[in-house]
Amino acid sequence: MRTVRFGLIGCGLMGREFASAGARWCHLPEMDVRPEIVAICDKNEKMLCWFRNNFSTIGQVTDDYRELLANSEVEAVYIAIPHHLHEEFYCAAIRAGKHLMGEKPFGIDKAANEVINATIKKHPEVFVRCSSEFPFIPGLQRIGDMIEQKRFGTILEVNSGFLHCSDLDPNKPINWKRLVEYNGAYGCMGDLGMHPCHMPFRAGWYPKNVRAILSNVITERPDGKGNMVPCETWDNATLFCEAQDRDTQKSFPLTIKTQRIAPGEKDTWYFEVLGTQASVRFSTKNSNHLEVMEYSGGEQVWQKIDMGHETAFKSITGGIFEFGFSDAILQMWAAFLYELAHGALPKKFAGCITPEEVAYSHRLFAAALESHYNASTVAI
Numbered sequence: 001m002r003t004v005r006f007g008l009i010g011c012g013l014m015g016r017e018f019a020s021a022g023a024r025w026c027h028l029p030e031m032d033v034r035p036e037i038v039a040i041c042d043k044n045e046k047m048l049c050w051f052r053n054n055f056s057t058i059g060q061v062t063d064d065y066r067e068l069l070a071n072s073e074v075e076a077v078y079i080a081i082p083h084h085l086h087e088e089f090y091c092a093a094i095r096a097g098k099h100l101m102g103e104k105p106f107g108i109d110k111a112a113n114e115v116i117n118a119t120i121k122k123h124p125e126v127f128v129r130c131s132s133e134f135p136f137i138p139g140l141q142r143i144g145d146m147i148e149q150k151r152f153g154t155i156l157e158v159n160s161g162f163l164h165c166s167d168l169d170p171n172k173p174i175n176w177k178r179l180v181e182y183n184g185a186y187g188c189m190g191d192l193g194m195h196p197c198h199m200p201f202r203a204g205w206y207p208k209n210v211r212a213i214l215s216n217v218i219t220e221r222p223d224g225k226g227n228m229v230p231c232e233t234w235d236n237a238t239l240f241c242e243a244q245d246r247d248t249q250k251s252f253p254l255t256i257k258t259q260r261i262a263p264g265e266k267d268t269w270y271f272e273v274l275g276t277q278a279s280v281r282f283s284t285k286n287s288n289h290l291e292v293m294e295y296s297g298g299e300q301v302w303q304k305i306d307m308g309h310e311t312a313f314k315s316i317t318g319g320i321f322e323f324g325f326s327d328a329i330l331q332m333w334a335a336f337l338y339e340l341a342h343g344a345l346p347k348k349f350a351g352c353i354t355p356e357e358v359a360y361s362h363r364l365f366a367a368a369l370e371s372h373y374n375a376s377t378v379a380i
C-alpha cells in the first residue's frame with residue numbers, strides 16, 4: 001500500500017470532508033494507495049481544533065501556507081480556500097513540486113486560471129486535478145458508461161444544472177461566497193458552475209457559443225453585525241449553449257443552470273441527456289433513481305432504476321444500499337489517488353476534472369458574462 005502524505009490548506013467545510021474521507025479509507029478494499037494528512041494550515045485557529053482532536057498523523061500545524069509547502073514530508077496538497085487566493089496558493093504549491101487537488105473554480109477568473117495553467121505546463125512532474133464529486137454518484141456513473149458505449153444515438157439535447165435555495169431567504173447573512181472580492185465576478189457560476197460542466201465536458205460535449213441570462217435578485221444582505229451591506233454577486237445564471245460533440249461534430253442545445261435562488265432546491269444536481277436511441281434523467285432530489293428510456297421502435301417507456309451502491313471504486317458497502325454526498329467525496333478522492341499512483345483512470349468517467357476541462361469552464365463563464373452584459377450570443 002503506497003501512502004501519499006498530504007498537506008491540507010483551508011480547514012473549512014471541504015477540508016473536513018477530505019479528512020473524513022481519508023479516515024474511512026478502509027471502505028475501499030481494492031485501493032493500493034491511501035492518503036495521510038501530516039500537515040494542516042488555516043488562518044483561523046478555531047478551524048484547527050477538530051483536526052487536532054481527530055488525527056494523530058498531523059505533525060505540522062501552521063497559519064502560513066508557505067511553511068506547509070516547505071515541509072519535505074508533504075508530497076501532495078489539497079487546497080480548499082476562498083477563490084481570490086487560488087492563483088497565489090495553487091501556483092506556489094505547483095512550484096514547490098507538490099501534487100495538487102485544488103478546489104473549483106481554480107482561479108477567481110479566467111486570467112487567474114490562465115496563470116495557474118501556465119504554471120502547470122512548466123511543471124509536468126506535478127499531478128494536478130480539480131475537485132468535483134458529482135460524476136461519482138452511481139446514476140451518473142451509469143450514464144457515463146452509456147455515453148462511452150455510444151448508446152444515445154444522435155444527441156437531441158442535454159440539460160445540466162446545480163441548484164440551491166437557501167439564498168431565497170433575504171435575512172441570510174452574507175459570507176465570502178456572496179462577495180465579489182472573494183468569490184469573483186462569475187458569482188454563482190464560479191461557485192457552482194464547474195459541477196454541471198463536468199459530465200458534458202468529459203463526454204466531449206463542449207459549448208461553441210453561449211447566450212446567458214444572469215440575475216442578482218437580492219442586492220443587499222445582513223452582515224451579521226446589525227447592518228445591511230451590498231450583495232453584488234450573481235444569484236442565478238442560465239446558460240443556453242450550442243454544444244458540439246467532439247466525436248461526431250454534431251451540434252445540439254445544452255443548458256447549464258447554476259442558481260442560488262431556486263425555490264425548494266436545497267442541493268439539487270441534475271443531468272439529462274435526450275437522444276434518438278436512449279434518454280436519461282438524473283437528479284440528486286431522488287439520488288437513488290436513474291430514469292432511462294431506450295428506444296428502438298415501438299412504445300416509448302421510461303424505466304426507473306434503483307441504483308444502490310454501484311461505484312467506480314469498489315466499496316465495502318453492500319450493493320443494494322443507498323449512496324450519499326460523503327460517499328461521492330470518498331470516490332472522488334479514490335479517483336485522485338488512483339490516477340496519481342497509476343497514471344491512468346480505470347474508466348473515463350471515474351476521474352477528477354482536468355486542468356484543460358477547468359480552462360474551458362473559464363472560457364464559458366467569461367463568455368457568459370459578456371453575453372449577459374451585451375444581450376448577445378458569444379462564441380467560445
Ligand SMILES: NC(=O)c1ccc[n+]([C@@H]2O[C@H](COP(=O)([O-])OP(=O)(O)OC[C@H]3O[C@@H](n4cnc5c(N)ncnc54)[C@H](O)[C@@H]3O)[C@@H](O)[C@H]2O)c1
Nearest residue numbers: 010011012013014015041042043044047080081103104131
Ligand atoms: N466540491 C464541492 O462540492 C465544494 C463545496 C463547497 C465549496 N467548495 C470549494 O472549496 C473551496 C473552499 O470552500 P469551503 O466551503 O470549504 O470554504 P470555508 O469558508 O468553509 O473554508 C475555507 C477555509 O479557508 C481558510 N482560509 C482563508 N484564508 C486563508 C489563508 N490565507 N490561509 C489559510 N487558510 C485560509 C478559512 O479560515 C476557512 O477555514 C472554494 O474554492 C469552494 O468553491 C467545493
